[in-house]
Structure formats: structure tokens, C-alpha cells
Amino acid sequence: MIATHLPALQIVVPLVSAPICLLLRRSGLAWALASIVSWAALACAALLLQQVLSSGPISYHLGGWAPPWGIEYRIDAVNGFVLLIVAAIGAVVMPYARVSVAHELPEEQHATFYTALLLCLTGLLGVTITGDAFNLFVFLEISSLSSYVLIALGRDRRALTAAFQYLVMGTIGATFIVIGVGLLYMVTGTLNMLDLAERLPPMSENRTVLAAFAFLTVGAGLKLALFPLHFWLPNAYAYAPSAVTAFLAATATKVSIYILLRFFFTVFGAANTLELGTLENLLIPLGVAAILVCSTVAIFQTDVKRMLAYSSVAQVGYIVLGIGFASTTGLTAAIVHLFNHAMTKGGLFLALGCVVLRLGSARLESLEGLGRRMPLTMFAFVLGGLSLIGVPLTAGFISKWMLVQAALEQDNRFLAAAVAAVILIGSLLAIVYIWRVVEVAYFRPAPEGDGEGEIAEAPLSMLIPTWFLIGASIYFGIDTSLTLGVAKRAAELLLGGGA
Amino acid sequence: MDAPGLYNYWIVIVLMMTGFYVVISRGNLVKKIVGLNIFQTSVFILYITMGKVSGGTAPILAEGFETYSNPLPHVLILTAIVVGVATTALGCALVVRIKEAYGTVEEDEIQRQDDAT
Numbered sequence: 001m002i003a004t005h006l007p008a009l010q011i012v013v014p015l016v017s018a019p020i021c022l023l024l025r026r027s028g029l030a031w032a033l034a035s036i037v038s039w040a041a042l043a044c045a046a047l048l049l050q051q052v053l054s055s056g057p058i059s060y061h062l063g064g065w066a067p068p069w070g071i072e073y074r075i076d077a078v079n080g081f082v083l084l085i086v087a088a089i090g091a092v093v094m095p096y097a098r099v100s101v102a103h104e105l106p107e108e109q110h111a112t113f114y115t116a117l118l119l120c121l122t123g124l125l126g127v128t129i130t131g132d133a134f135n136l137f138v139f140l141e142i143s144s145l146s147s148y149v150l151i152a153l154g155r156d157r158r159a160l161t162a163a164f165q166y167l168v169m170g171t172i173g174a175t176f177i178v179i180g181v182g183l184l185y186m187v188t189g190t191l192n193m194l195d196l197a198e199r200l201p202p203m204s205e206n207r208t209v210l211a212a213f214a215f216l217t218v219g220a221g222l223k224l225a226l227f228p229l230h231f232w233l234p235n236a237y238a239y240a241p242s243a244v245t246a247f248l249a250a251t252a253t254k255v256s257i258y259i260l261l262r263f264f265f266t267v268f269g270a271a272n273t274l275e276l277g278t279l280e281n282l283l284i285p286l287g288v289a290a291i292l293v294c295s296t297v298a299i300f301q302t303d304v305k306r307m308l309a310y311s312s313v314a315q316v317g318y319i320v321l322g323i324g325f326a327s328t329t330g331l332t333a334a335i336v337h338l339f340n341h342a343m344t345k346g347g348l349f350l351a352l353g354c355v356v357l358r359l360g361s362a363r364l365e366s367l368e369g370l371g372r373r374m375p376l377t378m379f380a381f382v383l384g385g386l387s388l389i390g391v392p393l394t395a396g397f398i399s400k401w402m403l404v405q406a407a408l409e410q411d412n413r414f415l416a417a418a419v420a421a422v423i424l425i426g427s428l429l430a431i432v433y434i435w436r437v438v439e440v441a442y443f444r445p446a447p448e449g450d451g452e453g454e455i456a457e458a459p460l461s462m463l464i465p466t467w468f469l470i471g472a473s474i475y476f477g478i479d480t481s482l483t484l485g486v487a488k489r490a491a492e493l494l495l496g497g498g499a
Numbered sequence: 500m501d502a503p504g505l506y507n508y509w510i511v512i513v514l515m516m517t518g519f520y521v522v523i524s525r526g527n528l529v530k531k532i533v534g535l536n537i538f539q540t541s542v543f544i545l546y547i548t549m550g551k552v553s554g555g556t557a558p559i560l561a562e563g564f565e566t567y568s569n570p571l572p573h574v575l576i577l578t579a580i581v582v583g584v585a586t587t588a589l590g591c592a593l594v595v596r597i598k599e600a601y602g603t604v605e606e607d608e609i610q611r612q613d614d615a616t
Contacts, residue, residue, distance in 0.1 A: 137579075138578055141582045145589060158613055160597045161597060161609055164593045167586065167590050167593065168522060168535060168590075171539070171586050174582075175538060178542055179542055179545065182549065182572070186549050
């Protein structure tokens with residue numbers, strides 16, 4: 001009985017728990033509820049993915065209304081995988097948040113914080129699970145509005161301006177998506193994604209459809225911080241509370257990438273968009289530019305959080321590059337990197353949160369000698385950094401390896417070599433910015449007698465989630481059967497035409 | 500002749516570009532919110548227009564009415580209006596907080612204060 005309603009429970013449980021969190025008022029109670037709910041969501045997502053992998057896509061009719069009239073929740077290998085990523089990050093960040101939030105936010109804001117975090121989780125899961133184009137917009141706005149609130153909770157007053165900037169950019173992006181969905185509805189009369197996919201091919205030359213495609217691409221591009229639409233991201237990540245940065249960095253952009261994948265391949269169909277030549281001509285140059293420019297900018301940051309934020313834009317560049325190849329290998333690489341980067345960057349931001357807890361800032365010069373004072377945290381950071389660079393035996397290596405393979409498969413020899421070279425240069429740049437942190441933390445003496453006493457290691461409740469994600473980014477670099485297997489199935493599904 | 504029937508779409512385009520321009524060009528945060536509102540309103544009109552059928556009435560079954568307007572886009576946009584209201588409210592709340600923290604709502608003035616620290 002419960003099993004048949006799992007898709008609805010995935011959304012309803014966190015959605016209903018969010019206001020309850022607000023009513024509980026007490027920080028500890030709200031946190032406990034939020035943690036239990038996030039674990040329940042993870043269990044739900046894991047069961048759904050397992051069901052999808054064993055017996056094919058699940059179609060759930062919300063309220064019993066049959067699609068295409070009613071809203072359909074449709075879970076296949078693609079969004080089942082993304083659901084698992086989002087829910088897993090939520091379940092890891094929630095336990096971590098308790099100490100971190102208690103340190104960074106005043107007591108009376110705690111219940112609100114967990115409410116907003118649960119709403120954000122609901123929105124992101126909803127965007128991923130839904131098979132209805134307009135429903136997607138509604139969930140996108142739920143997640144966006146709550147993430148503006150979460151970012152604005154940061155201690156620095158610049159968090160407010162960062163949240164405002166994100167609000168303006170995010171609203172424009174989401175409005176572009178509604179315009180795109182509206183234009184599609186005008187020509188097809190349907191909002192169900194599968195139904196759209198069936199009705200669109202005969203009118204692929206229709207100018208309204210092309211306009212819809214353009215609006216959706218730019219809208220999703222704004223949301224996923226596609227270079228050069230990424231200007232909201234570095235500030236938003238740098239000034240948000242630590243737990244929020246880790247959560248958003250690992251999930252929000254990933255879900256937006258999923259939106260792009262879904263519209264490009266399922267709704268518009270691979271054949272249709274490929275004929276137009278948009279994918280290669282649009283996404284590959286933007287991906288390459290993101291990797292080169294943002295990795296370089298990351299090197300010159302003095303705030304480690306900001307540095308990692310720029311690195312996130314560069315990593316989105318890798319994923320977009322993989323999508324741009326529009327081949328099975330390319331898409332597999334993109335989806336695997338989506339997962340690997342979520343684990344790695346989530347882990348890195350969590351480690352940084354531990355640093356902020358003890359030092360009060362993430363400025364590079366304040367990290368001096370931290371390698372000996374907080375050995376476990378900094379070692380986690382180094383391992384995460386290795387995965388970001390793409391050293392063998394880490395998750396980052398797997399996805400970059402796949403990406404280079406996808407690049408070399410291209411017919412155009414020159415393009416193939418150039419893109420493969422860019423991927424390598426991106427890794428070299430990553431070595432530089434990670435090394436700057438390692439150098440300061442391990443090779444410089446700790447400042448003597450600053451009068452604040454010995455800086456201790458972070459508490460276990462924060463170290464365990466950090467090491468869990470860092471451990472995952474190492475584990476999935478050695479055992480790739482789950483990630484590569486699912487990603488390959490997802491890629492084949494996306495390229496297999498409409499459905 | 501379609502021209503009078505299509506004028507709504509011209510309004511949509513004009514409003515959309517006006518709103519977009521205000522968001523980009525104005526440094527005052529309140530004006531940015533106003534621009535964002537105009538921008539979103541254009542989309543509301545787009546949806547309302549596409550649901551309208553010439554000569555159609557509200558979709559309630561009654562004697563003597565044969566053509567009905569499509570209610571679905573109208574219902575959809577009701578949701579988008581709610582989202583728009585929430586966005587505006589949140590945006591205004593942020594502006595109030597920014598005013599408290601910086602003492603100004605001008606973007607360049609805020610930038611100058613941030614650079615100074």
C-alpha cells in the first residue's frame with residue numbers, strides 16, 4: 001500500500017514537515033524532525049531508484065487523475081538517480097547543521113532555518129520527480145524562494161545583497177522557464193513532458209517552438225550558473241551559512257542541470273535539437289570558457305569559500321561540456337560528474353564549515369598551520385581537493401576520464417584534441433588553487449599566542465557527515481559499478497528518443 | 500483580420516522588455532523589484548491571452564453558450580501570480596534588511612561600502 005504511493009510521499013513528507021518545524025519553535029526539536037524527515041526522504045529515494053532499476057519507469061498519477069490531464073510524477077533512471085543525490089545530500093547535511101547552525105545563527109532563527117531547508121529540499125525533489133512542465137516551475141520557485149531566505153541568513157551583511165542579487169537573477173530565470181512552457185502549451189496544448197515529446201517532432205521548425213526552446217535554455221542556464229550567467233553564484237555561496245552552502249552547492253545547480261537535460265533530450269528529443277546544431281555550437285564553447293575562466297578566477301580568491309564557489313562554476317562547465325557532446329559517453333560523463341561533483345563539493349564545503357566553526361572565517365591567511373590544529377578536517381579537505389583535481393582513485397578521475405573519452409570520440413579531430421586539452425588544463429588549474437590552501441594549512445607555522453587558546457578539532461557531529469561525503473567521493477572512484485551503471489542507463493534513456 | 504486580436508501580444512512584449520530594462524538599468528533596489536514585477540506581469544498577460552477564445556465565455560455549462568475560453572492557462576497563471584507575490588514580498592523584505600544594514604538602497608553606494616571594508 002505504502003509502496004505504491006512512494007512517489008507522492010517523497011514530496012509530501014518534507015512539505016508537510018516544514019510548517020510543523022516552524023510550529024515546534026524549539027531548535028532541538030525542529031532539528032530532530034528535519035533530520036528524521038531527510039532520512040525518510042533518502043530511504044524513499046533509494047527505494048524508488050531500486051524499483052526503477054529492477055522494473056522500469058514508474059508513473060504515478062497524482063490524485064488519481066490520468067495524464068496528460070492530471071499531474072504525473074514520472075521516475076526513470078535519470079531522475080531516480082538525481083533524486084537519490086539530492087536526498088542523500090539532504091540526509092548528510094541535516095545532522096551536520098545542528099552544531100554549525102547553533103554557532104552561526106541566533107537561537108530564535110533556528111526553527112525558521114530548518115523550515116526553509118526542508119522547503120528547499122521539497123522543491124528540489126519536486127523539480128526532479130515531476131513529469132509536468134508547469135509543476136516543475138512551481139517546485140523550482142519553492143526551492144528558489146527558500147534558498148534566497150537561507151542565503152540571506154548568513155552572518156555577513158553582504159549575504160543580504162548576495163541573496164537579493166540571486167533573487168533578481170533567479171526570478172528572471174524562472175520567469176523565462178514559464179514563458180518557454182507557456183509557448184510550448186500554445187502550440188501543443190499539453191504540459192505533460194511525455195505528451196509534449198510526442199507532439200513536438202512534427203513542428204520542429206515552428207518558430208514558437210524555437211522561441212520556447214531558447215527561453216527554456218536561457219532560463220535553465222541562469223539557474224544552473226552556466227557561464228556567463230553565473231554572477232549570482234560566487235557571492236551567494238560565499239556568504240550563506242556553511243551548511244546552506246554545502247547543501248546548495250551539491251544540489252541546486254545539479255537539479256537545474258537535470259532540468260536542462262530533461263528539456264533538451266526528453267521534451268525536444270535529441271534528434272530535433274541536434275539537427276539544429278545548437279547543442280555542440282552552444283554548450284561546448286560555454287563549457288570550455290567556464291572551465292578556463294572560472295578556474296583561473298578561483299586561483300586569485302582570498303576567501304576559500306569563494307574560491308570553491310568559482311570552482312563550482314568551472315565544474316558545471318565540465319558537465320555542460322559532456323551534455324554538449326550529445327553522445328552516450330558524453331552524457332554518461334555528464335551524469336556521473338553530476339553525482340561525483342555533488343559528493344566532492346558537498347564534502348569540501350562541509351569541511352570548510354568545520355573550519356569556519358573554529359576560526360570564524362574562511363579567509364586564506366587565517367588557515368595558517370591549520371593542518372596540525374585540525375588534522376581530520378584538513379585531511380578531508382585535501383582528499384576532496386584531490387577528487388576535484390581528478391587524481392586517480394578518486395571520483396573526480398572517473399568523470400574526467402569519461403569526459404576525455406567522450407571528447408576523443410568526436411569526429412572532428414581538431415575539436416577533440418582541443419577539448420581534451422582544455423579538460424587537462426582545467427585540472428592543472430585546480431591543482432593550483434587547491435595547492436594554495438594546502439600550502440597555507442600545512443607548510444606555514446601556526447600564528448603564535450593569538451590569545452584565543454588552542455583551536456580544537458571540529459565536533460564529531462560535523463566530522464562524520466564531512467567524512468561520509470569525502471569517503472563517498474573516494475569510494476565511487478574505486479567502485480564505479482553503481483554510478484557508471486546507472487549513468488549509462490540514464491544516458492541511453494535520454495538519447496533513446498522521446499521516452 | 501488578426502491585428503486587433505493580437506495586440507495583447509504586443510503589450511506582452513512591450514511590458515516584458517520594459518520590466519527587463521528596468522531590472523538591468525536601475526541601481527535602486529526598490530526600482531529593481533518594480534521592474535521584476537512588470538516583467539512577471541507580462542507573462543501573466545501572455546498566459547491569460549492564450550487561454551482566451553474569441554466570443555468564448557467563462558467555462559460554466561449553461562443554456563445558450565457554445566464556446567468557452569480555455570480555463571487551464573488562467574488557473575496556471577493564478578499559481579504564477581501567487582509565486583510573484585511571494586517573490587515581491589521576499590524581495591521587499593530583503594530591501595528592508597539591506598537598508599538597515601547599509602543605510603541605503605542604492606546599488607553603487609552599497610558596492611562602495613563593501614569595497615571600503
